[in-house]
Amino acid sequence: MTPDEARAxxxxxxxxxxxxxGADGRPHxxxxxxxxxxxxxxxxxxxxxxxxxxxxxxxxxxxxPAVAVLADYYEDADWDALWWVRADxxxxxxxxxxxxxxRALVRLAERYPxxxxxxDVLVVDVDRWSGWAAAAPxxx
Amino acid sequence: MTPDEARAxxxxxxxxxxxxxGADGRPHxxxxxxxxxxxxxxxxxxxxxxxxxxxxxxxxxxxxPAVAVLADYYEDADWDALWWVRADxxxxxxxxxxxxxxRALVRLAERYPxxxxxxDVLVVDVDRWSGWAAAAPxxx
Numbered sequence: 001m002t003p004d005e006a007r008a009x010x011x012x013x014x015x016x017x018x019x020x021x022g023a024d025g026r027p028h029x030x031x032x033x034x035x036x037x038x039x040x041x042x043x044x045x046x047x048x049x050x051x052x053x054x055x056x057x058x059x060x061x062x063x064x065p066a067v068a069v070l071a072d073y074y075e076d077a078d079w080d081a082l083w084w085v086r087a088d089x090x091x092x093x094x095x096x097x098x099x100x101x102x103r104a105l106v107r108l109a110e111r112y113p114x115x116x117x118x119x120d121v122l123v124v125d126v127d128r129w130s131g132w133a134a135a136a137p138x139x140x
Numbered sequence: 141m142t143p144d145e146a147r148a149x150x151x152x153x154x155x156x157x158x159x160x161x162g163a164d165g166r167p168h169x170x171x172x173x174x175x176x177x178x179x180x181x182x183x184x185x186x187x188x189x190x191x192x193x194x195x196x197x198x199x200x201x202x203x204x205p206a207v208a209v210l211a212d213y214y215e216d217a218d219w220d221a222l223w224w225v226r227a228d229x230x231x232x233x234x235x236x237x238x239x240x241x242x243r244a245l246v247r248l249a250e251r252y253p254x255x256x257x258x259x260d261v262l263v264v265d266v267d268r269w270s271g272w273a274a275a276a277p278x279x280x
Contacts, residue, residue, distance in 0.1 A: 015214035019159040019167035027159035074155035
């Protein structure tokens with residue numbers, strides 16, 4: 001899969017999973033909603049999740065900025081339809097009141113009218129878009 | 141969410157995402173099909189994925205056994221239905237021809253009749269089942 005196709009599939013997905021690495025070297029993994037802007041992925045903690053869990057990803061990114069974000073499609077009945085795309089990059093924490101933070105919140109609210117952002121914005125600067133599809137793409 | 145509830149939701153999911161850490165300290169993330177047996181998660185590389193990508197997770201586990209595995213449910217129309225469960229544990233590579241490897245392959249084939257296992261089996265010994273649900277559970 002080409003990087004452009006991987007990015008297009010990623011940008012169209014509704015949910016992804018964010019992997020970070022803790023100070024103890026262990027991987028940490030949470031689902032995120034997100035918006036893609038060129039080679040950046042924006043996400044923010046929604047008001048709903050537990051605060052302690054929500055913050056671990058930000059603590060980790062400050063310690064270890066390398067992150068991976070994955071979107072995938074699974075269907076029991078047709079494994080030829082399976083695909084996944086991954087963004088490998090560097091995370092940074094952005095003030096929601098700054099220029100980039102405000103842009104991120106606008107993009108997230110466009111995609112998810114129900115979102116209730118709280119706290120800082122996580123921006124991932126993507127170095128590499130990659131992916132795999134079981135069969136040739138049908139609609140991309 | 142209690143550990144027992146997290147494990148029950150996890151065991152019933154059809155796809156999960158495996159996070160490992162590479163020798164370079166970067167997180168690596170792939171979707172997996174799996175079977176849960178008590179506090180162990182079995183997975184195996186299917187014949188379909190690209191071989192190079194498929195092996196990275198095993199290289200990482202040998203270097204850094206700490207892994208995280210996530211299953212989640214997402215629905216645009218009803219964020220009160222959202223949940224996720226995470227298994228934090230230790231990965232190890234098992235010979236598919238040994239006792240545990242054969243048991244893993246049987247369990248995987250029971251869950252996924254279409255699976256075509258290839259190569260080694262990854263077993264995750266889970267230390268901690270945790271999770272979050274937006275609303276009170278409806279059917280567990």
